[in-house]
Amino acid sequence: MPRLLEFQRCFATDVLFDAAASAKYLVAGPIPSDVAIRVHRDSVLAALVNAMRLSCPTLSAVVDARFFEQAVRDYARARPPRGACLAHFGDEFAAFLEMYPPASEFPFFGDMVRFDMSIDETNHDLPGTYGEPLSFGRDGAFRMVASLRQLTTKYPVDVIRDEVEAERWEGLEGIDMKPQLREFALWRTESGATVKRLSAPAAAFLKAVRQGADGGAALNSALEHGSSDEVLRAIRSEILTSSICVIDRQ
């Protein structure tokens, strides 16, 4: 095996796992080797923690800083970054937290991260671009905003985020954390990510459209969640009259 590759594997282990695998390659200098390696370890960890803080501001705000750093460190060991651009480093952080023993008393952390990261990803989309036209009844056609995302959560993490953003820390204690499915649409507007809570029929309709269904098929999906009056009202008020889509009148 080439010695450079062996050295790099050892050094990577030392940086990620607090090991001393590369000690055999190092010689004593004015700065002790363990101190020097710690500089790199701290630099790597600081970059990863900073990236996750930006992506997950709600979790970062509600937990102790040491807990957050340790969780990111443990996550990095389990799922180290696979690209030089850290945009996707946190993709599995929510699932990781749901299986992370130190967070076992907080089953909503995963949803909290999912919600934050969906907003963060939406903020990185461009506003004002729309998909292909979709026929819908006699009204004509509509086009969905290209940045549209949907998210389902089990816990009221949207309420937690609102309280954190408003710095109403005392409000956090009063939130009913009973599990109950919540549906959201997220899309990018000129002012940033817009989040809208959806009813079950509107969410089903939107999901079907995003999966390629035509207007009629999407409507049938929505009808599984309510009467035709309820469904049409929900689609009209939550989707067709919002900036999620633009209507192309025929």
Next chain:
Amino acid sequence: MIASGPVPACVGIGLRLAHHRWVLEHTPAAAWLEVHPENYMRNGPWEAELDLVRRDHPLSLHAVGLSLGSADGVSAEHLKRLMGLIVRYEPALISDHLSWSAVDGVHFPDLLPLPYTEEALRVVANNVDSVQTALGRQILVENPSSYLKIAQASLTEAEFLAEVVRRTACKVLLDVNNICVSANNRGESSFEWLGSFLQHLPPGCIGEIHLAGHATIQLEQEMRCLRIDDHGSQVSAEVWQLYAHTVRVLGSRPTLIEWDKNLPAFTVLVAEAEKATEVCRLAFAEESASAAIA
């Protein structure tokens, strides 16, 4: 329409995301700007803002993720993304570091040290050559800051970098702050380190200079200090002296003020750039006076 032409041989500023809006609103008189391309690989609002910034300023792309020292080679995917940015922004300069940050598909957001061996030299030269071939242009390779000594090293950093230049015809980004950090962390003279670089590198290959601040930490139970290249403060007095010496020897070069940690207002960076310009002017004046006396 974008600002065209080469990066001028004067002082530019490292542009960070937090300063986008300010720069767009005030159009500061920075001679040129440099960004990390890894922050612009999502084709979203930041990239659109950089389009606007680019209209008024020559640009340099200073990469941190090519991992030119990786035994695994350079990531084709990362290179492709970089090429997309080059087409979009038409940068005058493209650079990365004499270091590595990826092994076995795992990437570290840091510049990790290389052993300056013949084997590492072949790897770096091959990787630089691959990148230059793919991009169809020269890149600049920056000397890193270092904290430890690697046993296998058979070349000094200056010798290693000079040989990379000879084998690949790449250029060098001389980071004067890194020279200060590395030399002090090895208990050596930063002026001797700088002298070694200026002795081994052909003057024409040095295409850019970096200036930044670093942290100094007193080690517990040790009678020495650790210098950390954190880009979190003003340029130190020692680095200003090294810079003055560098420009006296080399003449003017595009010079950049870098600041990443504890990012101050953009006007503070402008003030640092103005100071660099003044240091240059004084260095040339002293040089002229010395020549006149001689």
